[in-house]
Amino acid sequence: MNVTGSVFRSVERRVAAAAALVAATALITSCSSSPSSAAKVPGTTASAGTNTGASKTIDQIIADEKPAAASLIPHGSTASTIKARGTLNVGGTQTAALFSLLDPTTGKIGGFDAALSQLLAKYIIGKPRTKLTNVTSATREALLKNHAVDAVFATYTITPERSKIVDFAGPYYMDGLALEVKKGNDSVHTLKDLKNKTVITESGSTAATIIKKEAPTAKILLFDTNTECLQALQQGRADAYILDQGILAGNASTNSDVKVLAATYSQEPYGIGLPPGDAGFKRLVNHWLQKIEADGTWAKVWKNTIGTQVPGPAPAPPKIG
Known part of the structure; x- marks a missing residue:
């Protein structure tokens, strides 16, 4: 089922009203441990920390995220390597409003995908530290295969063809x-x-x-x-x-x-792209997704990002796997 198609039907009628919400949307930022770690160019660290009410809500959501139990991050695992490094290397974008958008006035990135990447970093590392590498539709698989990034959060549709090349956690969102x-x-x-x-x-x-x-x-x-x-x-x-x-x-x-325009022509399940062949890391990320969906964190992030433009309650996330 396309859970987002119906909620976006009224987008065209809301465009005029949406302008008033742009500032709040653009300033919803992902979180870091230091205000100086703003993601201004590819390869820098994404960060939250603005003074808008929406940003404070996202900041609090991330602050409330509990790190994974030590038993879930065994020695020698990918997650343990990321934890020791102290930064989650994320493939993403700075140009997708509502999902991952750079605010040029603050140098910070906000949106649904940006916030989720910070939450995953908090879960693995204990601190919401990410390092962003810009990706495009044409470069995502190569960066994952080469282990240049740990995970891709970039409105990344799961397809059979892509699943032969890289692994996916999720899906975590459905679009069309x-x-x-x-x-x-x-x-x-x-x-x-x-x-x-x-x-x-x-x-x-x-x-x-x-x-x-x-x-x-x-x-x-x-x-x-x-x-x-x-x-x-x-x-x-x-x-x-x-x-x-x-x-x-x-x-x-x-x-x-x-x-x-209102009509949609497909179902686009978004997944978190992962390097191929690492079943343990995929299990961990899926476990984290299940946790944030079950405890309401996923819905809170949606409401403070995509939900600033789409009225009504958060949609049910798609079934993982």
């Missing part, structure tokens, strides 16, 4: 592919309307396959990041942009010249 167009564009309502038109998506995403199936005569433009895709749409270089509806909703919340 949707369309975004410029305000005033009344020629595109569904995928069928993309016949002989130009459509944008991220390279390495699952969206290109859907386009080729539903609108085989459409011209596809590929870009590495959500920011590049959005800019191309705003510049009129394409008629529509297709990607996960949650990401598109984040774009619409911070850019009043675009709108998200």
Whole structure:
């Protein structure tokens, strides 16, 4: 079941009201042990610590996270290596509003994925210390296979093909592919309307396959990041942009010249990407996910990130495994 498709149906009607919430969303930050460890460029440490009410709530959620019992992190395990290092190396992004977005005024990253990565770091290390490496749809698998990162939190859809290359914990969230167009564009309502038109998506995403199936005569433009895709749409270089509806909703919340169409065309289960062949680490991360879902932490994070733009209670998280 696509648990987020229905809650995003009203995104288009809420775009005007969403602008008032942008500051709170952008400033929801992930947490660190030091205010000086803000993630300003790839490879630096993500951090919380702003003075907004929403940020304080996220900070408190992370502060309340209990570290894993010592028996869950045996000597010689991946988790013990991370704990000894004192930092969780995270593959992520700085351009996905509501999920993982860099606030240029503070140099800090906030959102659903950013907060979850901090919670996992707190669980393993005892302190919410992460080091962010920017990833794209085309680079995630290589970074995991090369052990350049410990985990990828990047709206990373689990697919059979990807599961042959890397491991996944979760899924921890369910989304669906949707369309975004410029305000005033009344020629595109569904995928069928993309016949002989130009459509944008991220390279390495699952969206290109859907386009080729539903609108085989459409011209596809590929870009590495959500920011590049959005800019191309705003510049009129394409008629529509297709990607996960949650990401598109984040774009619409911070850019009043675009709108998200209601329909979704897939189920996109997001997983935490892990290096392949490490069953023990995967069990630990899944155990942590089960814990934060059962104790209400997952719902609290959703409410203070994605839920700032989507009304109603938090959706039920998808079944792990």
